[in-house]
Amino acid sequence: MAEAVARQLRDGVAxxxxxxxxxxxxxxxxxxxxxxxDHFFSSLCSNIEAGRAQAKGLVAVALRRTxxxxxxxxxxxxxxxxxxxxxxxxxxxTDPLGWNCRGVDAKNEVSSDRADSAxxxxxxxxxxxxxxxxxxVLQSGQASVNKQATxxxxxxxxxxxxxxxxxxxxxxxSFLSSLRSCEQVSAVMWLVHADLHESRVIASIEYLSTxxxxxxxxxxxxxxxxxxxxxxxxxxxxTKKRNGRVREQVEEFHIELGGVNFTPVILAKDLQPPNLxxxxxxxxxxxxxxxxxxxxxxxxxxxxFEHQGDGREAxxxxxxxxxxxxxxxxxxxxxxYAKETVIQNIEPTQGAVGEIHYLRDSxxxxxxxxxxxxxxLDI
Amino acid sequence: xxxxxxxxxxxxxxxxxLVMIKDCVAAKGGFFLTFxxxxxxxxxxxASGRSKVVFVGMAEPFSxxxxxxxxxxxxLIQARDNGQFVxxxxxxAGNHLTSERRREQAVSPLQRLYQIVNESVKxxxxxxxxxRVVIMVDDASLLEVSAGGRSDQVLAFLQYxxxxxxxxxxxxxxxxxxxxxxxxxxxxxxxNGGYVEHGEQRVASLAHELDHIADxxxxxxxxxxxxxxxxxxxxxxxxxxxxxxxRESRKGIQTLQFKLMExxxxxxxxxxxx
Numbered sequence: 001m002a003e004a005v006a007r008q009l010r011d012g013v014a015x016x017x018x019x020x021x022x023x024x025x026x027x028x029x030x031x032x033x034x035x036x037x038d039h040f041f042s043s044l045c046s047n048i049e050a051g052r053a054q055a056k057g058l059v060a061v062a063l064r065r066t067x068x069x070x071x072x073x074x075x076x077x078x079x080x081x082x083x084x085x086x087x088x089x090x091x092x093x094t095d096p097l098g099w100n101c102r103g104v105d106a107k108n109e110v111s112s113d114r115a116d117s118a119x120x121x122x123x124x125x126x127x128x129x130x131x132x133x134x135x136x137v138l139q140s141g142q143a144s145v146n147k148q149a150t151x152x153x154x155x156x157x158x159x160x161x162x163x164x165x166x167x168x169x170x171x172x173x174s175f176l177s178s179l180r181s182c183e184q185v186s187a188v189m190w191l192v193h194a195d196l197h198e199s200r201v202i203a204s205i206e207y208l209s210t211x212x213x214x215x216x217x218x219x220x221x222x223x224x225x226x227x228x229x230x231x232x233x234x235x236x237x238x239t240k241k242r243n244g245r246v247r248e249q250v251e252e253f254h255i256e257l258g259g260v261n262f263t264p265v266i267l268a269k270d271l272q273p274p275n276l277x278x279x280x281x282x283x284x285x286x287x288x289x290x291x292x293x294x295x296x297x298x299x300x301x302x303x304x305f306e307h308q309g310d311g312r313e314a315x316x317x318x319x320x321x322x323x324x325x326x327x328x329x330x331x332x333x334x335x336x337y338a339k340e341t342v343i344q345n346i347e348p349t350q351g352a353v354g355e356i357h358y359l360r361d362s363x364x365x366x367x368x369x370x371x372x373x374x375x376x377l378d379i
Numbered sequence: 380x381x382x383x384x385x386x387x388x389x390x391x392x393x394x395x396x397l398v399m400i401k402d403c404v405a406a407k408g409g410f411f412l413t414f415x416x417x418x419x420x421x422x423x424x425x426a427s428g429r430s431k432v433v434f435v436g437m438a439e440p441f442s443x444x445x446x447x448x449x450x451x452x453x454x455l456i457q458a459r460d461n462g463q464f465v466x467x468x469x470x471x472a473g474n475h476l477t478s479e480r481r482r483e484q485a486v487s488p489l490q491r492l493y494q495i496v497n498e499s500v501k502x503x504x505x506x507x508x509x510x511r512v513v514i515m516v517d518d519a520s521l522l523e524v525s526a527g528g529r530s531d532q533v534l535a536f537l538q539y540x541x542x543x544x545x546x547x548x549x550x551x552x553x554x555x556x557x558x559x560x561x562x563x564x565x566x567x568x569x570x571n572g573g574y575v576e577h578g579e580q581r582v583a584s585l586a587h588e589l590d591h592i593a594d595x596x597x598x599x600x601x602x603x604x605x606x607x608x609x610x611x612x613x614x615x616x617x618x619x620x621x622x623x624x625x626r627e628s629r630k631g632i633q634t635l636q637f638k639l640m641e642x643x644x645x646x647x648x649x650x651x652x653x
Binding site: 028031166195 | 494531534535538588592
């Protein structure tokens, strides 16, 4: 599913359509939204670098993070520490309200600030002017594709929540949709902290996006234990197809040092008993299972300790009156082979068979008594 | 103990970090400001370079912080004379926020305050590019009052502070916020996660918004079991990002209890002291 979203960003816009928009929304329960955003950002970056993506340039609108974090730092250790001019940053972080412009030494600072990253970033001094911001984004986009009018670029807005602080909903939605409908924009991605805004605001922004990624904790936990969810959670992606079909997929994610790992959710119906049986068999070199013939052969083997006589139950006389016999006697029935008669009956027919005769001293003695039988001997 | 929980060696905060201390009425978190002041101004390792501190004091006068820090072995007056510490007293009558000068310039109060902070940081620069400047704010709820209840101005102010360049590094910010007050909507309370619900709608409070931005959140709460003689409260440290400690070394969430003493604060694991 994560690949599908990355593919959507890579493939970009179809002719005559608005650019696809991916919205990542998180809450304070996980706060993993930025990490998920970074994942898609870096996958898009590698696609652009390899020339696989429709977009040839990328504009990051830095609202909640420093512009350096996009240009200099390698996100999640992807290796490419310095990105090419195809990545441009619109810096709305250092001076969003133009407070620096009025200071005397502000200009010096800005110039020294821009010395190292001048080629890659454009400072926006007034984010309350959305038209100006849109112009800056398009200007940076032009720079990212070397001013070729037919080549497209992608846009990342790292927090729409910051823009919502200064703008009304209608202004913001018109900004986002005019961004999407620009011919040169290939794909747009943005992040929203959903619990900071009213639900109608979030819903309106969701209408503008083709894919909404809900970053959720795995469990609904109390506020004390929400911290357990910092690094793992559940991702629910709702994708709207052009024909109106909506598809929703769920995956689990785990944020690690090297990036974000996605694993499919295992549903209860997939855990069928045969699968479980198979998994419990240890993996060994030899065959633990039996074939049908082997099983048949095994059932035919007669074990030496089994009674091999006439199919009657083995009866071992332990000296006590048989409980079964006494029950029968009470009912007035003679079973016919009581202890004495058994011996008598056997004697004439099987005279050659040896016998063991055992006489107990008394009925008090138990058959398996531990008592020494000779302790009353007087020698 | 606290340094371990923070994963912080005490040698200056990483550039651009935002540490948020969230307290409540029942347990004040002001002592953490002194904790940070002492660790920043009196480093354990001198070679790592000294940090400089710009303190925006809105809740207490300088003498208050000076007295407490002195008991803990940190002389603020000396540090101020060294140029290592700047105290911006916003309590004093005729301060920069309320003075006539602001009205003349017709700029928002926090913009004016930002310009003052920025000037102070620039004045502190010595040319050493490894210098790190920490801006401490006591407290953000009062900033919101000065801004006329506009939390977006406070957030912009804090972001501007983080974006100030001193040498090669951006400034880091330590800010104290009251988690249970919300100026616009009354006590939002911690019970419903810091936001107020108007029917279906949620309106975020300052502390809640800061929660989304902060790199490290230190929450100071009273003991859930009630008051105790030997334990004065508990502290929860949450690392939302990896600025202060790397991920392998830390244990995720840490809860410690503390005892405030005259000249020190001791931290210990819950139940681990007696």
